[in-house]
Amino acid sequence: MVALNQRLSGVKLLIAITITNAVSLGWFGYDQGVFSGVLVSADFKKHFPQTLNSNISGITSSCFSLGAFVGAITAFTFGDKFGRRKSIIIGMTCNIVGAVLQISSFQLPQLIIGRVINGYGMGMLSSVCPVFQAECSKSSVRGKLVALGSWCNTAAFCLVSWINFGIYFQGGPLQWRLPLAIQLIFPLIVVPTLFFVPESPRWLVLQDRHEEALAILARLEGPNVSIHDPAVTAAFLNISQTLAAERKDQMPIKDVLLCRDQTQTLRRLILSCGTQLMQQFSGVNALGYYLPTLLETSLGYSEEKARLFTAINSVVYLFSACICLLLIDKVGRRKLMLYGSTCMGSTYLISAITLLEAKRHPDQANTLGKVTTSMFFLYYFTYGTSFAKVPWVFNSEINSLSWRTRGAAAATATNWICSFAVTQFTATGVKRLGWGFYLIFAVICWAYFPIVFCLYPETSRRTLEDMDTIFINYPSLIVCGKSALTDRKRPQIFIDKENERIAAAEASELGREVLDSKGNTDSKHVEEA
Structure with missing residues (x-):
């Protein structure tokens, strides 16, 4: 049941x-x-x-x-x-x-x-x-x-x-x-x-519960969508790679405050x-x-x-x-x-x-x-x-x-x-x-x-994973005068960075496990799930 x-x-x-x-x-x-x-x-x-x-x-x-x-x-x-x-x-x-x-x-x-x-x-x-x-x-x-x-x-x-x-x-x-x-x-x-x-x-990815996260991403994508669907795989790899980069950049609270x-x-x-x-x-x-x-x-x-x-x-x-x-x-x-x-x-x-x-x-x-x-x-x-x-x-x-x-x-x-x-x-x-x-x-x-x-940077039309790109690539406090940070349209640099994250995730141990489980190493860029 x-x-x-x-x-x-x-x-x-x-x-x-x-x-x-x-x-x-x-x-x-x-x-x-x-x-x-x-x-x-x-x-x-x-x-x-x-x-x-x-x-x-x-x-x-x-x-x-x-x-x-x-x-x-x-x-x-x-x-x-x-x-x-x-x-x-x-x-x-x-x-x-x-x-x-x-x-x-x-x-x-x-x-x-x-x-x-x-x-x-x-x-x-x-x-x-x-x-x-x-x-x-x-x-x-x-x-x-x-x-x-x-x-x-x-x-x-x-x-x-x-x-x-x-x-x-x-x-x-x-x-x-x-x-x-x-x-x-x-x-x-x-x-x-x-x-x-x-x-x-x-949150499930944050807790390293990857199988459950994949299952829910598939359900959000649509009825009868497999966890091996390219859209689901790309979304999962994008999220997991973003989290991996954040964990790699983790610092003591003192450094965060500075x-x-x-x-x-x-x-x-x-x-x-x-x-x-x-x-x-x-x-x-x-x-x-x-x-x-x-x-x-x-x-x-x-x-x-x-x-x-x-x-x-x-x-x-x-x-x-x-x-x-x-x-x-x-x-x-x-x-x-x-x-x-x-x-x-x-x-x-x-x-x-x-x-x-x-x-x-x-x-x-x-x-x-x-x-x-x-x-x-x-x-x-x-x-x-x-x-x-x-x-x-x-x-x-x-x-x-x-x-x-x-x-x-x-x-x-x-x-x-x-x-x-x-x-x-x-x-x-x-x-x-x-x-x-x-x-x-x-x-x-x-x-x-x-x-x-x-x-204040613009956040509309950006994926949640794009938010890291905003602050990594544009560290200055002042955002006015920078079209990538103030225009409503999603900048090409954010799309390129997402594709890079997915490619890096595919090459990682977790990515190989996900891709090998479906017997297909092809993946494509999709909008976030």
């Missing part, structure tokens, strides 16, 4: 992997949005009057991010030991436990503990799922599929915004317990799917962490957790109207995410980040000006408030088509095979600790700085432009 995780192949297997990634990250998006409605619910305030204090409210919201930071650090430390699939199972289990604790809370400590455990699980999932998706996808669709997970994050954020608005008309504990309970739908989808999902072939290794592990780690830092300090969670509160306190809207505008804004955000799915492989990662930096900074500047003018001219406050609200909407559109998706794709691609989980986990940990910081101080910042709070984010977002332009 064939085991469940060996039954699917080809497109069906890729769909199962994509469902695991997408629904898991959808739960992440739901958790990001659900608490903004919970915090302003009358019954919640009645049960937890401590949250009327902005500092207590901040820690109740941001402790989720703190737990996620610890979860990401766990993925960094043990992710390669557990494997992609087991890490997802652990994260999913913690999410379920944390959600149940929150739903059943009558005391603030229980609620906070539930959010921390929920966050811990989400930290592991958000670190591992994009890597798992990237390692099982072809380079031509890798960006779309990884971004699809982030799109589901946005779709769930949109869903919970409308739930928060609809539940507003329902009084009592249902107003906040039901939205928290609905999140348990996500594991009902993911857990059964996990039975049909195998381990990542690249960037003495050819593959520049630390530089790649910093670049991937940098995208997540930029995402969070664009202020998205300042608006994500507190948008209804900001609309009430800064602009004077009623609770009903604040919830409605938050729900409408989530639709704009979802629409922008759909556009990003179409653009991320066509336009590339760099251009989207450059555009996002410019436009997000501009929306914050206009918001700061209109809030200042409303303070100076109270008779025009209504009109200026509408402009500010529209800038919040425009910010989410710009963010949704740029920094909402690109960092998750970029940090799942840029790191070496032996550091891919750790690199993605470090980037995710950066995301969560920055989210904690921004969320913790948003309520106090808005209260004390007013319009100046938004001006700070305008300056921060504009600062991203020169950083991305000068330091």
Whole structure:
């Protein structure tokens, strides 16, 4: 009898992997949005009057991010030991436990503990799922599929915004317990799917489990494809040779920290962490957790109207995410980040000006408030088509095979600790700085432009094994002016290097074993599996 995780192949297997990634990250998006409605619910305030204090409210919201930071650090430390699939199972289990604790809370400590455990699980999932998706996808669709997970994050954020608005008309504990309970739908989808999902072939190569890796590469290639198929053989040899080169270049951690290794592990780690830092300090969670509160306190809207505008804004955000799915492989990662930096900074500047003018001219406050609200909407559109998706794709691609989980986990940990910081101080910042709070984010977002332009290479249309070529052949920190590092089209040098790796792998002992086992020494260049 064939085991469940060996039954699917080809497109069906890729769909199962994509469902695991997408629904898991959808739960992440739901958790990001659900608490903004919970915090302003009358019954919640009645049960937890401590949250009327902005500092207590901040820690109740941001402790989720703190737990996620610890979860990401766990993925960094043990992710390669557990494997992609087991890490997802652990994260999913913690999410379920944390959600149940929150739903059943009558005391603030229980609620906070539930959010921390929920966050811990989400930290592991958000670190591992994009890597798992990237390692099982072809380079031509890798960006779309990884971004699809982030799109589901946005779709769930949109869903919970409308739930928060609809539940507003329902009084009592249902107003906040039901939205928290609905999140348990996500594991009902993911857990059964996990039975049909195998381990990542690249992780299996990392563990020297070559036969299993070959079998899964063959299944990803299509139904009834043999492990001796030229496409499967070439993909396996390409991956194994890249890993062999990385292991040969391994150095003590001191030398890695001084960037003495050819593959520049630390530089790649910093670049991937940098995208997540930029995402969070664009202020998205300042608006994500507190948008209804900001609309009430800064602009004077009623609770009903604040919830409605938050729900409408989530639709704009979802629409922008759909556009990003179409653009991320066509336009590339760099251009989207450059555009996002410019436009997000501009929306914050206009918001700061209109809030200042409303303070100076109270008779025009209504009109200026509408402009500010529209800038919040425009910010989410710009963010949704740029920094909402690109960092998750970029940090799942840029790191070496032996550091891919750790690199993605470090980037995710950066995301969560920055989210904690921004969320913790948003309520106090808005209260004390007013319009100046938004001006700070305008300056921060504009600062991203020169950083991305000068330091960030393009990763679209490159195979995961091409990433080593980028840093070995182009060791300079500055990438602008080098077409091979900034153009979207895959450079010929990367294709030539891949063919060299495959040829070298064929001549190795492992390559001879693989080729001799099929009785055919012919192989050809193929795109990564």
